[in-house]
Every structure is written in C-alpha cells, then in structure tokens.
Amino acid sequence: MRIGLPSGLELQRGSLKTVVLTVLLSVFMFHLLRTVGLRAFSMASETYTSGTFSAAFVTCPNDTSAKDLARALVENKLAACVNIVPAIKSVYMWQGKIEMDDEALLIIKTKTSKMPAVAEYVRSNHPYEVAEVISMRIDQGNQPYLKWIGDVVPE
Structure with a gap:
C-alpha cells in the first residue's frame, strides 16, 4: 500500500x-x-595542578570518636568530606607488643595547604596518645569533584 x-x-x-x-x-x-x-x-x-588536594587517613578507636572528629573537621572547613569506614581491624606494634584492635578509619579530603591544620586539630582532639594522621597528595581525579573540594575548603 x-x-x-x-x-x-x-x-x-x-x-x-x-x-x-x-x-x-x-x-x-x-x-x-x-x-x-x-x-x-x-x-x-578545567586545569588541575597535581598535589593541590590531599587525602588523609586517621584511625579512631570507635564510631563515636570517628563521627565527632569527622563532623568537626567539616564544620571547621578543614575538610570538604570525611568518609568513615567502620569495623576495620588494625594490627600494630605498641610498646614492644603486637596489638590488634577494632577501629574506624577516616578518609579526609582537603587542600594540601590545610594538612598542617588538619593534623594539629586531630592531635588536639583525638583520644589516642599517638594519633595516626597520614596524607597522600592527590595526583589526579574527577575535575568537578576536585573543584568542589577547592570551593568548600577556603585558603
């Protein structure tokens, strides 16, 4: 048809x-x-200079201290985002003995220039005698996400 x-x-x-x-x-x-x-x-x-931002790791003895530190870091604009990874097992040497503890892990995203302030805040507010605060510079990542970190965390 x-x-x-x-x-x-x-x-x-x-x-x-x-x-x-x-x-x-x-x-x-x-x-x-x-x-x-x-x-x-x-x-x-969008351009990104490698190392402008960092991801930091902090272990906490429990969920409560992890949440308190995470919230305070974001409220004080020391971090754009903090992930809390619950229920990790840490095995470490402490005072000559091997220890094993349940902990929570914070993954903190911030500007590299803020890392000294992040470390100082954690040291001052963490329940451990020797708090873990280690960071790695971010070499590359999703540009809009990295821009967001820069927008949230002031200089």
Whole structure:
C-alpha cells in the first residue's frame, strides 16, 4: 500500500516507518552526544595542578570518636568530606607488643595547604596518645569533584 504525502511524494509504509525511526533516533542521539560532549569539554578545559588536594587517613578507636572528629573537621572547613569506614581491624606494634584492635578509619579530603591544620586539630582532639594522621597528595581525579573540594575548603 502506498501513502500519499502532501508534497505529492509517495512512500512505502515500511519506508515511512524507517524515516520516522531514523528521525527519532537522530534526535535522541543528538541529545546524548551533546551531553557527553559538553561534559568531556568541561572536564578537559578545567586545569588541575597535581598535589593541590590531599587525602588523609586517621584511625579512631570507635564510631563515636570517628563521627565527632569527622563532623568537626567539616564544620571547621578543614575538610570538604570525611568518609568513615567502620569495623576495620588494625594490627600494630605498641610498646614492644603486637596489638590488634577494632577501629574506624577516616578518609579526609582537603587542600594540601590545610594538612598542617588538619593534623594539629586531630592531635588536639583525638583520644589516642599517638594519633595516626597520614596524607597522600592527590595526583589526579574527577575535575568537578576536585573543584568542589577547592570551593568548600577556603585558603
């Protein structure tokens, strides 16, 4: 069966379905490719200097002290985000003996320039005699996330 079109063109029914499907697919693909392209351009156009931000690790004796330290670090703008990893087992040497304890681990994301203040805050507010505060500079990462850390943590 042929279908008459206003322009005087006639198409087979199967051809019309193909045209409609092609148009719909093209519109969908345009939107998808445009979104992906804009994100890729945004990420590529942002610059990041390796080491500007750091991830720090602090172990805590329990969930309560971990939550208190995490909240205070974020409230005091010393960190943009602190993850609390519960129920880790730590095996370590202390005063000549091997110890094993249940702890919680804080993963702190901040500016590298804030690490001395983070370490001082933890030392002053941590229940351990010798608190673990170690950090690693972030070499690379998701640019929008790194920008967010920079926006949240002031100089």
